Amino acid sequence: DIYYVEWDGERWSEPVNLGAPINSLGMECCMWLNADETEIIFNRVSDLDSDGEDGDVGLPPTGNYIATRADRDAPWSDPVPLPDDYGVAGQTLAQYRHDMHKVPSGNLYLWEWFANGDNLLRFGERTGGTDEAPTYAAPVTIPGSTNFETQIWANDAETRLIYNHREADGETALHTRTRATADDPWGPSVVVETADFADEMGRTIWGEPSFDHTESFMMFVRFNSTDYECFQPQIMYSAGTADSGFAPPVVLN
Numbered sequence: 430d431i432y433y434v435e436w437d438g439e440r441w442s443e444p445v446n447l448g449a450p451i452n453s454l455g456m457e458c459c460m461w462l463n464a465d466e467t468e469i470i471f472n473r474v475s476d477l478d479s480d481g482e483d484g485d486v487g488l489p490p491t492g493n494y495i496a497t498r499a500d501r502d503a504p505w506s507d508p509v510p511l512p513d514d515y516g517v518a519g520q521t522l523a524q525y526r527h528d529m530h531k532v533p534s535g536n537l538y539l540w541e542w543f544a545n546g547d548n549l550l551r552f553g554e555r556t557g558g559t560d561e562a563p564t565y566a567a568p569v570t571i572p573g574s575t576n577f578e579t580q581i582w583a584n585d586a587e588t589r590l591i592y593n594h595r596e597a598d599g600e601t602a603l604h605t606r607t608r609a610t611a612d613d614p615w616g617p618s619v620v621v622e623t624a625d626f627a628d629e630m631g632r633t634i635w636g637e638p639s640f641d642h643t644e645s646f647m648m649f650v651r652f653n654s655t656d657y658e659c660f661q662p663q664i665m666y667s668a669g670t671a672d673s674g675f676a677p678p679v680v681l682n
Contacts, residue, residue, distance in 0.1 A: 466501040492517030550574040587611040622674030
């Protein structure tokens with residue numbers, strides 16, 4: 430399920446479940462929220478028994494969904510799939526597209542798990558339509574993306590990407606790529622310095638790097654591996670930038 434917390438100027442509130450229609454009996458995760466909190470994109474998995482068949486207990490197909498609302502205090506609309514390959518088409522447990530990040534131009538940045546096990550950064554160009562019903566070109570791999578690159582974030586100007594590079598054992602590094610304008614090719618991947626991101630066991634298993642428009646801090650989820658049978662997720666905060674690196678993180682509240 431997806432939850433939200435609210436900042437009161439001093440502390441974060443207790444997590445609140447978004448409830449229906451966003452959450453369901455399926456698994457909802459990997460969300461993107463726009464700046465005024467009126468548009469949400471998330472992933473829903475409805476193959477609950479992993480038998481390769483969607484729609485368990487009457488749920489809609491596995492894939493990426495979008496919902497909107499008039500303002501941040503209004504109820505969410507019923508979620509609908511994103512268009513074509515970005516929604517439910519071709520989504521399985523063996524191959525899927527995740528962590529949709531929508532920028533003001535309407536373009537989509539995402540990553541894809543391919544059936545051969547590759548994880549690559551992908552791009553979906555908006556080609557037309559309306560804001561309510563946009564059209565997109567087929568997803569393409571971002572030139573230069575290499576295996577195990579996931580959980581992408583893009584700034585509004587589409588001149589910086591920040592993403593995870595995760596090894597097969599889960600160990601995670603933070604990378605960035607930049608370009609002068611949205612019309613230029615992306616520069617090379619650069620490792621971003623992260624100080625003391627390891628958990629008590631010395632493992633650096635984390636993801637979902639998230640930023641606001643200032644790009645002056647990062648929030649992310651670290652998986653504490655102290656209990657090997659059940660990693661404990663922790664929402665973390667780290668001050669810094671992709672250019673200067675990020676300071677030792679702290680657990681929220």
